[in-house]
Amino acid sequence: MTIKEVAEILKQHDNFEILTHNYPDGDCLGSGAALALALEKLGKRARVITTERAEKFSYLFENLSEGDFTAEYIVSVDVADEKLLGKYEDVYRGRINLCIDHHKSNVITADYKYVDPDSAAAGEIIFELLPELGVEPDKAIADCLYTAISTDTGCFRYTNTTSRTLRISAQLLDLGCDSAYINKVMFETKTKRRLALEREVLENMVFCADDKCAIIYTTKRMTDGLADDETEGIASIPRQIEGVKMGITVREKESDYKISVRTNGDVDACAFCRQFGGGGHAAAAGCSMKGSLGEVLERLKSAAEQTL
Amino acid sequence: MTIKEVAEILKQHDNFEILTHNYPDGDCLGSGAALALALEKLGKRARVITTERAEKFSYLFENLSEGDFTAEYIVSVDVADEKLLGKYEDVYRGRINLCIDHHKSNVITADYKYVDPDSAAAGEIIFELLPELGVEPDKAIADCLYTAISTDTGCFRYTNTTSRTLRISAQLLDLGCDSAYINKVMFETKTKRRLALEREVLENMVFCADDKCAIIYTTKRMTDGLADDETEGIASIPRQIEGVKMGITVREKESDYKISVRTNGDVDACAFCRQFGGGGHAAAAGCSMKGSLGEVLERLKSAAEQTL
Numbered sequence: 001m002t003i004k005e006v007a008e009i010l011k012q013h014d015n016f017e018i019l020t021h022n023y024p025d026g027d028c029l030g031s032g033a034a035l036a037l038a039l040e041k042l043g044k045r046a047r048v049i050t051t052e053r054a055e056k057f058s059y060l061f062e063n064l065s066e067g068d069f070t071a072e073y074i075v076s077v078d079v080a081d082e083k084l085l086g087k088y089e090d091v092y093r094g095r096i097n098l099c100i101d102h103h104k105s106n107v108i109t110a111d112y113k114y115v116d117p118d119s120a121a122a123g124e125i126i127f128e129l130l131p132e133l134g135v136e137p138d139k140a141i142a143d144c145l146y147t148a149i150s151t152d153t154g155c156f157r158y159t160n161t162t163s164r165t166l167r168i169s170a171q172l173l174d175l176g177c178d179s180a181y182i183n184k185v186m187f188e189t190k191t192k193r194r195l196a197l198e199r200e201v202l203e204n205m206v207f208c209a210d211d212k213c214a215i216i217y218t219t220k221r222m223t224d225g226l227a228d229d230e231t232e233g234i235a236s237i238p239r240q241i242e243g244v245k246m247g248i249t250v251r252e253k254e255s256d257y258k259i260s261v262r263t264n265g266d267v268d269a270c271a272f273c274r275q276f277g278g279g280g281h282a283a284a285a286g287c288s289m290k291g292s293l294g295e296v297l298e299r300l301k302s303a304a305e306q307t308l
Numbered sequence: 309m310t311i312k313e314v315a316e317i318l319k320q321h322d323n324f325e326i327l328t329h330n331y332p333d334g335d336c337l338g339s340g341a342a343l344a345l346a347l348e349k350l351g352k353r354a355r356v357i358t359t360e361r362a363e364k365f366s367y368l369f370e371n372l373s374e375g376d377f378t379a380e381y382i383v384s385v386d387v388a389d390e391k392l393l394g395k396y397e398d399v400y401r402g403r404i405n406l407c408i409d410h411h412k413s414n415v416i417t418a419d420y421k422y423v424d425p426d427s428a429a430a431g432e433i434i435f436e437l438l439p440e441l442g443v444e445p446d447k448a449i450a451d452c453l454y455t456a457i458s459t460d461t462g463c464f465r466y467t468n469t470t471s472r473t474l475r476i477s478a479q480l481l482d483l484g485c486d487s488a489y490i491n492k493v494m495f496e497t498k499t500k501r502r503l504a505l506e507r508e509v510l511e512n513m514v515f516c517a518d519d520k521c522a523i524i525y526t527t528k529r530m531t532d533g534l535a536d537d538e539t540e541g542i543a544s545i546p547r548q549i550e551g552v553k554m555g556i557t558v559r560e561k562e563s564d565y566k567i568s569v570r571t572n573g574d575v576d577a578c579a580f581c582r583q584f585g586g587g588g589h590a591a592a593a594g595c596s597m598k599g600s601l602g603e604v605l606e607r608l609k610s611a612a613e614q615t616l
Contacts, residue, residue, distance in 0.1 A: 155465045156477075161487065162481065166475070167478045170472075170478070191549070199510055239496070241498055
């Protein structure tokens, strides 16, 4: 389907629920909030469904009405798989009307699907949807979309960044988006506790596969008292080390381990994670594992030895 | 003067020497190399004068002829002050014909000066000079200018990034510049020794002015055996800490200390450094100091207490 058809469908409905994925990031929250803002500009009602809204993302929702209403139309944004709806999986599985996403690995079931893997972020798709909806973007929408695009591209550093990404972002700057604030919050602010965590993580780093793979981990003890966004981004640490083709981050959660895999694209992170029931992109993917930390590390090490 | 006039002057001359600043960064090297490539495309000869060329920047010079010739016209690029010519200061002081720069603090003496503080990088000026010179940019020039612009904006993260910066960079991507390689080398690669240095730096960090200032330092012992570019970028560590308005990095060099000051723009880093004979931008500036490490730290601490 075309982006024009996506817009036509949205125009025909009202009372939207916009689904985002669990462990929500800047792209799903920013894209979801921007779409909701656009729909509200058309006089419609829209609510963004989130498993959590970290404090640092609160500005995305400041200009939204949301509120209580019975949902008529369900749109998922940046969600590649129903499993990623987290605690909402059972509520929405089989009920998604429209899926808007940029993950090649998308396997969601929906009445209509618009998946564009050439978009660096779902935010790019929402930006291109606005003129089709007849919505003039304003600063609030620009802030949401800049958040979406900058976070999913590591502030234009990752290989998914295209000239279209930069041109759209230039337009967002011209619309007055507060890139200085957003960059500062998303990329330039570390708490002292976060710095202490980084130090401990570096001390425990494990190398394998002839140093082509580096694995770091955080335990519940290490991240106790830290907000989720304080532990974010450490997944990029191991991949940055010279000679490392695959960087793996293991984070102990309540009942399992969350694994993030980052590569420079030569090694398929998505394929690596799929063998453990996960997915994602070629350069950044994730999965979950149960067991002891020692077992999890051993499974990852032997899988890495096989892959590399 | 206008950019068109800059182009006219360059067209009228031949056998250029292009000066860059000491402790050369991606902007002066990338802008210098791009200008030299453009002049060579016009059938002229040009040589980039550099105090050093770190291995990671070697690709900038791969497509240049340079070679031996008697210089007729001297152009400085990204050099705010003759002092910053380092070991070439005495050779070129008073001989600079054309100065192209983007530092507001520029105090260079030259026959002609084109200083545009609205450009995030000198590379933006060189990009806009190309059509005036009648030079069609190619991949080699695009690689140089992408290096210049991305390094001077922290890969589009710093507040100097404008929509023009992003639009120019989009064009560079369309010209085939290898942003994936450049981003990887400039922003995503750390040696194990660099990681060890970061750990030690974090352990020694000093806070002052009610934690609004954080100071880190490296000694010759800590950086022994590390290349200059392995110690680069640590200057951004202290400024990133929550609540820190001014981050100061002290690096022990052969006979003095090199001080880098980073702020979020609220505090004038340039003014802070000027009291010690340095200069730079509002958010990023530098100076040098002599004395013992303890003395240097004390002088910086009391200046920070006064400023904040």
